[in-house]
Amino acid sequence: MAILDRLPTKDRLFRFGLVVDAACLVCGSDSELRDHLFAACPFAMDVWNTVLSLCGTRCAALTWDQRLSWMVGNLKEASQAQVR
Template structure:
């Protein structure tokens, strides 16, 4: 739903004629849109940059389209790093959206560190349910950073 821009963000709700305050719930600035929520929001940028550093990579993409293009270009193959990045990306989308909903419906907010911890737990749980690659020098860094030992 995020890729198709079908999430009921505030900008979409206002386009449908609903009277809503369009400010981003996560950072409080600008209009809440998919692009803002998952790419331009400082909170989301902090979470995603932390996830990327756990994978030993960087991404200079600042917009949703740039980030999606980076993902398509870099998530090819079946390496352990690519598997983790794919799981981390879907977890990132899920937990940022969940954080937005917690703030909107429950008035509860979490720090970016808590969201990163949730992403790490989700990635670990999924990797443990699959057959893990053997630890070698190439992916030892990933095992340590994602606490897979």
């Protein structure tokens, strides 16, 4: 659902008139959009940096789409290296 941008984020629910406040529940500094929740939120950035650091890698991607492309490319490379 995240890849298709179909998550019931507060921003989407706000557009349907189902919630009053579209602010991010985690940081409160921006609208709760998929891109914010998975890439731009300071909490999400900390999580990404911690997980990638534990995996011994880094990713300079700034948006969700950039992160997704990076993950697909790196996972494809890793799986091909294991086959060899």
